[in-house]
Amino acid sequence: MNTEIKLIDNGKRLDGRKPDELRKINIEVGVLHRAEGSCYLEWGGNKVIAAIYGPREAIPRHTQNPLRAIVNAKYNMAAFSVDERKRPGPDRRSREISKVISEALENVIQLEKYPRASIDVNIEVLDAEAGTRCAGLTAAAVALVDAGIPMKDIPVACAAGKIEDQVVLDLGKDEDNYGSADLPVAISPRTGEILLLQMDGHLTLEEFNKAFDLAIKGCHIISDIQKKAIMKKYQSDVEV
């Protein structure tokens, strides 16, 4: 595409955001009836559904752990989620994301309560616009709470990156494609522990630190949105 368009101009980005501004996030809890817990999340142009099944006995049996549960996250992009039709089914990218999300969630779920079990997390990306792994993890966390699974914390993810030599929060689609770096971070907001950290592109140490701090700031904002969404769903039950 044309590289003449400036990704950031006069402190304003392509979609009119400030460098440290998030896209609009909307979370809905408990949207699926047959799942134990579920969540629908809209993050800018991203639309993601997360569904939790289990804890149930892990199958095949050799995957069982007699001391704790395993987390089986499955990230899948719908064929129609991107501009050019994506070939359906798991590919290298989605397998990687499934793995890192599983491992991030394993650190917050109280796995010892369900030996031999598996907790299945299905993340379906209906519409993609950069940052779907963060959106997926954030949605999965809310769905886990909705499923009543014991957890030490509600994880949350957010990305930062670099466009036109400037560090910005929450990259949009063009910023991701034509920018120079992307840094998704997932944390446990109560303790500040890092659950996921990946980097695509190049950042100097200074830029990295700046981007990292920015992403963590974004995580805390999103964490509040998550908690409000859960409360909104269940507060109404109490006031009947």
Next chain:
Amino acid sequence: MSQDKREIVIPSQLLGEIKQKKAGRGTFIENGKIYAEILGILNNDSNYINVIPLKGRYDPIEKDLVIGIVQEAMSSSWLVDINAAYPALLHVNEVPWDVDFGETERYLNNGDSVMAKVLQVDREKKLQITLKDYNLYKLKDGYILNVEPSKVPRIIGKKGSMISLLKKYTKCRIFVGQNGRIWVNGSDDGIKKVINTIKMIENESLSYGLTNKIEELLKKDAKDVH
């Protein structure tokens, strides 16, 4: 009733210090502080801080009475779904009949329902149930409905007040399993009424004075019929 509003807590919410109170169910301790680990309702009236779950699977406890659905008949045992995270094992020694090896299918088959007692839960959460107790048997007719396991105490009521109310006004036979399965048998109208009332109890399980409210409703219903 002017009681404090029930407070909903979500995982990772700070509930108190370990010096002041003890950590009960649904909580965990980190650095001397007590946090909630599940979505639920806060209860800290006693010495303990408890979180009563709003959702989640049935957590089997020994001696609980449950309703199970047979999943598989093996040569000397059955696998029974009791709505827990794991299927429960029902061995031929734990049924009141004399079953020959390989003849299990003649007594209980895939899809049959039983009233059972949880016999054993071990550290690996391997479950065993038994039918060897009085009033435990195979369910032959009636209707089974599912509710959230955490709402079972509400449906039973204080000392069984709610359930006896239901039995009195609908003349149905009702058995509430601790795993959130409820068996109802009686006239068609009675079953319908029980199902509707239980759905209502489940939806409004968090409000106060529910037993009185349900009683009024059932009374009104009874008048309408005659």
